[in-house]
Amino acid sequence: xxxxQHYLELQDSYLFSLVTKKVNAYKEKNxxxxxxxxxxxxxxxxxxxxxxxxxxxxxxxxxxxxxxxGYGEEQGxxxxxxxxxxxxxxxxxxxxxxxxxxxxxAKSDIGNILDIFDIDNTVLIPDPVYPVYVDxxxxxxxxxxxxNGTVENNFSPLPDENIKADIIYLCSPNxxxxxxxxxxxxxxxxxxxxxxxxxxxxxxxxxxxxxDESLPTSIYQIEGAEKCAIEFCSLSKTAGFTxxxxxxxxxxxxxxxxxxxxxxxxxxxxxxxxxxxxxxxxKGAEAVFSNDGLQQxxxxxxxxxxxxxxxxxxxxxxxxxxxxxxxxxxxxLKCPNDMTSWDxxxxxxxxxxxxxxxxxxxxxNGEGFFRLSAxxxxxxxxxxMERLRKxx
Amino acid sequence: xxxxQHYLELQDSYLFSLVTKKVNAYKEKNxxxxxxxxxxxxxxxxxxxxxxxxxxxxxxxxxxxxxxxGYGEEQGxxxxxxxxxxxxxxxxxxxxxxxxxxxxxAKSDIGNILDIFDIDNTVLIPDPVYPVYVDxxxxxxxxxxxxNGTVENNFSPLPDENIKADIIYLCSPNxxxxxxxxxxxxxxxxxxxxxxxxxxxxxxxxxxxxxDESLPTSIYQIEGAEKCAIEFCSLSKTAGFTxxxxxxxxxxxxxxxxxxxxxxxxxxxxxxxxxxxxxxxxKGAEAVFSNDGLQQxxxxxxxxxxxxxxxxxxxxxxxxxxxxxxxxxxxxLKCPNDMTSWDxxxxxxxxxxxxxxxxxxxxxNGEGFFRLSAxxxxxxxxxxMERLRKxx
Numbered sequence: 001x002x003x004x005q006h007y008l009e010l011q012d013s014y015l016f017s018l019v020t021k022k023v024n025a026y027k028e029k030n031x032x033x034x035x036x037x038x039x040x041x042x043x044x045x046x047x048x049x050x051x052x053x054x055x056x057x058x059x060x061x062x063x064x065x066x067x068x069x070g071y072g073e074e075q076g077x078x079x080x081x082x083x084x085x086x087x088x089x090x091x092x093x094x095x096x097x098x099x100x101x102x103x104x105x106a107k108s109d110i111g112n113i114l115d116i117f118d119i120d121n122t123v124l125i126p127d128p129v130y131p132v133y134v135d136x137x138x139x140x141x142x143x144x145x146x147x148n149g150t151v152e153n154n155f156s157p158l159p160d161e162n163i164k165a166d167i168i169y170l171c172s173p174n175x176x177x178x179x180x181x182x183x184x185x186x187x188x189x190x191x192x193x194x195x196x197x198x199x200x201x202x203x204x205x206x207x208x209x210x211x212d213e214s215l216p217t218s219i220y221q222i223e224g225a226e227k228c229a230i231e232f233c234s235l236s237k238t239a240g241f242t243x244x245x246x247x248x249x250x251x252x253x254x255x256x257x258x259x260x261x262x263x264x265x266x267x268x269x270x271x272x273x274x275x276x277x278x279x280x281x282x283k284g285a286e287a288v289f290s291n292d293g294l295q296q297x298x299x300x301x302x303x304x305x306x307x308x309x310x311x312x313x314x315x316x317x318x319x320x321x322x323x324x325x326x327x328x329x330x331x332x333l334k335c336p337n338d339m340t341s342w343d344x345x346x347x348x349x350x351x352x353x354x355x356x357x358x359x360x361x362x363x364x365n366g367e368g369f370f371r372l373s374a375x376x377x378x379x380x381x382x383x384x385m386e387r388l389r390k391x392x
Numbered sequence: 393x394x395x396x397q398h399y400l401e402l403q404d405s406y407l408f409s410l411v412t413k414k415v416n417a418y419k420e421k422n423x424x425x426x427x428x429x430x431x432x433x434x435x436x437x438x439x440x441x442x443x444x445x446x447x448x449x450x451x452x453x454x455x456x457x458x459x460x461x462g463y464g465e466e467q468g469x470x471x472x473x474x475x476x477x478x479x480x481x482x483x484x485x486x487x488x489x490x491x492x493x494x495x496x497x498a499k500s501d502i503g504n505i506l507d508i509f510d511i512d513n514t515v516l517i518p519d520p521v522y523p524v525y526v527d528x529x530x531x532x533x534x535x536x537x538x539x540n541g542t543v544e545n546n547f548s549p550l551p552d553e554n555i556k557a558d559i560i561y562l563c564s565p566n567x568x569x570x571x572x573x574x575x576x577x578x579x580x581x582x583x584x585x586x587x588x589x590x591x592x593x594x595x596x597x598x599x600x601x602x603x604d605e606s607l608p609t610s611i612y613q614i615e616g617a618e619k620c621a622i623e624f625c626s627l628s629k630t631a632g633f634t635x636x637x638x639x640x641x642x643x644x645x646x647x648x649x650x651x652x653x654x655x656x657x658x659x660x661x662x663x664x665x666x667x668x669x670x671x672x673x674x675k676g677a678e679a680v681f682s683n684d685g686l687q688q689x690x691x692x693x694x695x696x697x698x699x700x701x702x703x704x705x706x707x708x709x710x711x712x713x714x715x716x717x718x719x720x721x722x723x724x725l726k727c728p729n730d731m732t733s734w735d736x737x738x739x740x741x742x743x744x745x746x747x748x749x750x751x752x753x754x755x756x757n758g759e760g761f762f763r764l765s766a767x768x769x770x771x772x773x774x775x776x777m778e779r780l781r782k783x784x
Contacts, residue, residue, distance in 0.1 A: 001558040001589045002510035003650045007657050042462035052455035055672070059451060062636065063444035070434035070634040104496060104667065111665030112504075115531065118394035135664045139507065166393040197393045242462040243671045244454065258395045265399050272527045273503030275496065278673055279635045280447070 006141040013131060015361030019345070026349050035349070036384045038311070038372045039357040041175070043240045045303065047284070048296035051239065054287035058280040069279040074271045076102025076248070080282045083289045084248055093220040099263060101249045101270060102277050102285070105241075106205045106234035109249045111136040112273070113201065113230060116265040117167060124165035126157055128176055128362035128369070130203070133169045142167075149365050155179040155323050155332060159192035166198050170219075173206040176362045176371040177332040178324015180215050186222045193228035199257065200229040205247075208238040208301055210327045226252040230262070237329065239288040239297045246277055246285040304329050307381045308374035314385040329374040332359065344370050352387035398533040405523060407753030411737070418741055427741070428776045430703070430764045431749040433567070433722075435632045437695065439676070440688035443631065446679035450672040461671040466663045468494025468640070472674045475681045476640055485612040491655060493641045493662060494669050494677070497633075498597045498626035501641045503528040504665070505593065505622060508657040509559060516557035518549055520568055520754035520761070522595070525561045534559075541757050547571040547715050547724060551584035558590050562611075565598040568754045568763040569724040570716015572607050578614045585620035591649065592621040597639075600630045600693055602719045618644040622654070629721065631680040631689045638669055638677040696721050699773045700766035706777040721766040724751065736762050744779035 019039060027035060047055075061067035075081070081097040088095045103109045114136055120143075125133045127146040137144050145165060149155035155177040159168075170189060172181040181189075193200050202219040210217050219229045234247035241247075251263040277285075287293045312325030315333055322333035335344035341358035348354045359369030374381070411431060419427060439447075453459035467473070473489035480487045495501045506528055512535075517525045519538040529536050537557060541547035547569040551560075562581060564573040573581075585592050594611040602609050611617045626639035633639075643655040669677075679685045704717030707725055714725035727736035733750035740746045751761030766773070 001513060001591060001649055003652050003654070003657060004508050004510055005650075007508060007660060008652070010660065044457075044460075044462070046457050046460035047454045049455065052451055055451045055454075056448060059444055059447045059672075062439045062447075063441065065436075065438050068436075068438035068632075068635075070436070070632075072635055107667045108665060116396050116399060118396055121393060132664060139661070139664070199393060240460075240462075242667075243460075243464055245667060245670045257393055258397075260395050260400070262395070265395060268399060268402065269531070272524060272531070273500060275499045275634075275637060278637045278670060280451075280672065281670055 004139070006139050010135055010138050013361070015131075015358070019355065019357065022345070022349065023355055033353050035353045035355060036376070036380045036387075037355045038376055038381070038384055039355045040373055040375055042242050043237060043304075043375050044377060045240055045300045047240050047244065048288075048293060048300065050287045050290055050293035050296055051284045055280050055284040058283035062280065072276045072279060072282070074274050074276045075267060076100070076277060077279070077282050080286050083286050087289050088218065088220070091218050091221060093218050095220075095250060096253065099250055099252050101251065101266065102282060103247045103249055104245045104277050105236060105247045106203060106232040106249075107132055109247065110201065110203060110232050112269065113249070113266065114140055114142075115269050115273075116262060117199075121166035122164065124163070124168045126169065126171070126174070127364060128155070128359060128366035129169065130171060130175045131362065134363075146363070149177060149179070151321065151334065156181055156185060158185060158188055161192070164196060166196075168193060168198050168200045169203065170200055171203040171205075172216075173209055173324070173328035173330070175206065176330055176357065176359065176366070178328035178330035179332070180210060180212075180327045183214070183216055183222065186216055186219060186225075190219070190222045190225050190228060194224055197257070198228065199255070199262070200225070202229050202231045204231055205234040206237055206328050207233060208297070209305065209329050211305065212327055215327060220250070220252070226254040228255065230255065235285055235288055238301075239285075239293070240300065241285070244281055244284060246281050303378070304374045307376060307378060310381050310385055311372050311374060314388055318388065325374065331372045331374070333370050333372065335368050335370050338368065341367055341370055352384070352391055354384045354387055396531065398531050402527055402530050405753070407523075407750070411747065411749065414737070414741065415747055425745050427745045427747060428768070428772045428779075429747045430768055430773070430776055431747045432765055432767055434634050435629060435696075435767050436769060437632055437692045439632050439636065440680075440685060440692065442679045442682055442685035442688055443676045447672050447676040450675035454672065464668045464671060464674075466666050466668045467659060468492070468669060469671070469674050472678050475678050479681050480610065480612070483610050483613060485610050487612075487642060488645065491642055491644050493643065493658065494674060495639045495641055496637045496669050497628060497639045498595060498624040498641075499524055501639065502593065502595060502624050504661065505641070505658065506532055506534075507661050507665075508654060509591075513558035514556065516555070516560045516590075518561065518563070518566070519756060520547075520751060520758035521561065522563060522567045523754065526755075538755070541569060541571070543713065543726065548573055548577060550577060550580055553584070556588060558588075560585060560590050560592045561595065562592055563595040563597075564608075565601055565716070565720035565722070567598065568722055568749065568751065568758070570720035570722035571724070572602060572604075572719045575606070575608055575614065578608055578611060578617075582611070582614045582617050582620060586616055589649070590620065591647070591654070592617070594621050594623045596623055597626040598629055598720050599625060600689070601697065601721050603697065604719055607719060612642070612644070618646040620647070622647065627677055627680055630693075631677075631685070632692065633677070636673055636676060638673050695770070696766045699768060699770060702773050702777055703764050703766060706780055710780065717766065723764045723766070725762050725764065727760050727762050730760065733759055733762055744776070744783055746776045746779055
């Protein structure tokens with residue numbers, strides 16, 4: 001009997017626990033100071049009325065014999081899969097509903113998708129990045145190489161023809177940097193993947209935050225992507241579903257490796273190890289895409305994007321280098337005066353009582369950088385920005 | 393780029409699709425005949441009022457800024473973990489709430505738990521059994537050996553000291569056979585596991601159907617089990633959550649292998665690859681264990697158990713060998729006249745218009761056996777039993 005030894009190779013993540021520890025220590029020493037948190041990646045606005053109404057109705061249905069729903073298809077109800085196809089058709093992407101898999105969120109599927117790939121594949125992961133990409137591959141014992149995000153490439157690394165990767169993670173708009181790939185940049189990734197027989201795992205969890213209509217909101221807006229990419233999306237940030245749990249994964253029928261359909265492999269994985277998303281939640285998710293739902297979530301996103309604008313506007317004013325905030329809820333800044341990420345964290349906490357997230361927690365290229373989030377309350381964002389201005 | 397080749401070793405499961413195909417073909421040829429399905433493993437009674445009320449309230453909370461819940465702890469809200477500890481204390485099992493992990497159902501966790509174990513471990517699986525145990529291990533490329541369920545051992549196989557297994561699956565009350573291990577039998581499994589350093593994966597999804605108070609409803613009622621067993625439970629059958637999705641997994645702190653806490657490994661797995669169960673669903677699950685909730689689900693279980701009694705009583709009357717039905721919603725019968733499972737399926741469909749599940753779909757020892765389920769409607773069960781009686 002042995003445990004999976006790869007788990008012992010995982011680095012403990014102290015990022016958010018250390019943030020909490022430092023904030024609590026500061027508050028204890030300075031009980032009169034009001035600390036503002038701009039570090040959180042969670043939403044703060046509640047579910048929109050269209051979603052609440054749909055879920056109330058669904059709960060009532062589950063309490064009546066004539067409308068009760070037991071097991072549904074593991075890949076999700078057809079009503080929701082077709083709704084998502086309709087949503088994609090408005091992006092000029094044509095999908096079949098059997099290419100859509102409803103999930104309990106992008107995080108689960110991004111981790112679980114690795115089941116269908118060989119352990120010997122080499123994985124290319126941007127640095128800095130959402131830590132789950134790295135950890136799930138360490139757990140499986142896969143070889144990981146990194147694509148470096150830097151100031152020079154605006155934290156949007158491009159493929160290197162000299163490097164051979166089999167599985168490529170892309171996240172656009174990016175967490176933590178807020179950087180967004182344009183059409184040409186994504187074309188170069190798709191072209192690399194097609195040439196090298198690689199599969200792109202495209203995380204588009206923040207796609208609804210894209211304001212610039214020339215930027216792709218789905219990898220399938222790039223020609224040929226259906227032959228080399230799986231797309232993961234989530235309602236967590238789109239519609240405030242972080243505590244309600246629903247997302248979806250697109251595995252095109254055209255995606256074939258070793259003469260095998262990856263769609264069929266994923267269907268087999270999901271029917272064997274998953275039992276679908278609650279009916280109630282799927283009805284809530286369907287309502288997100290109704291006319292009322294879309295209008296209501298648009299207002300919430302506008303609220304967060306106004307916060308982002310206030311943050312990036314202030315950073316511009318203060319001449320602090322940054323990306324993000326225009327088409328994403330995250331702003332990624334270079335710590336002033338060459339401070340390290342944690343030094344800047346301490347400096348902001350001590351001098352402005354503003355909490356952000358140290359960039360070094362997202363990979364070695366994150367050292368010297370810092371993430372601010374637009375998911376807070378307007379008045380707190382305004383107050384935090386005033387404090388930043390007073391710091392100079 | 394290679395796919396996980398082990399997926400190609402999976403046997404396609406035609407069981408339920410072939411059942412559906414045959415039933416549809418029969419109905420097309422015999423439109424006037426009323427077919428009764430006693431094959432389903434899904435519940436038919438709706439959610440109880442206590443659960444519906446709790447979820448209605450939780451949905452409303454999610455629509456208000458002051459009560460909105462975003463990300464929760466991946467392992468579940470403390471209120472639910474503590475409620476489950478309380479439920480176990482009534483079983484005379486003492487748990488800490490950090491030993492309880494809330495899941496979206498037993499199926500997910502039973503598949504995903506394999507992540508924390510080495511690929512080279514040998515797995516012992518009863519035959520016949522719930523196909524997920526086998527398929528998830530085939531997917532990972534583990535060596536599988538079988539514990540044979542037979543008429544002689546009442547489909548409750550016991551450990552064989554000459555066989556070395558690292559991971560052992562037990563399911564009691566069993567799906568598909570309905571057989572339940574008694575205390576002494578479980579003691580022999582725990583003793584084997586402790587001696588051989590094995591880990592028991594104990595699936596107790598049907599524990600609430602146990603009527604005989606001398607039978608264990610948790611593996612932890614056996615001394616020493618906390619050092620060798622993980623328990624998986626689900627509200628799917630307990631409280632009709634098949635479409636609402638909530639279960640829980642117990643990983644004791646005392647369970648150590650390679651000097652490593654399996655509880656910590658599972659926590660790391662879940663925090664990395666899972667984002668928790670919807671708040672709304674966790675509030676519904678909490679209500680299952682309230683006084684009202686427990687009373688209401690007890691009535692539903694009594695309804696199903698009365699169905700089971702009608703079925704097993706009829707089989708006794710007809711002198712058909714069977715197990716199950718006294719402490720489980722499944723009845724496992726030996727096909728009369730040495731018919732194969734599919735022959736008996738066809739025979740029942742043609743001559744009584746009753747649909748069950750061929751035992752051969754659950755493993756080679758299931759050949760010649762047949763599963764009937766008590767989850768149907770009372771009037772249909774009564775009618776089906778009358779038709780069986782007329783067959784002799």
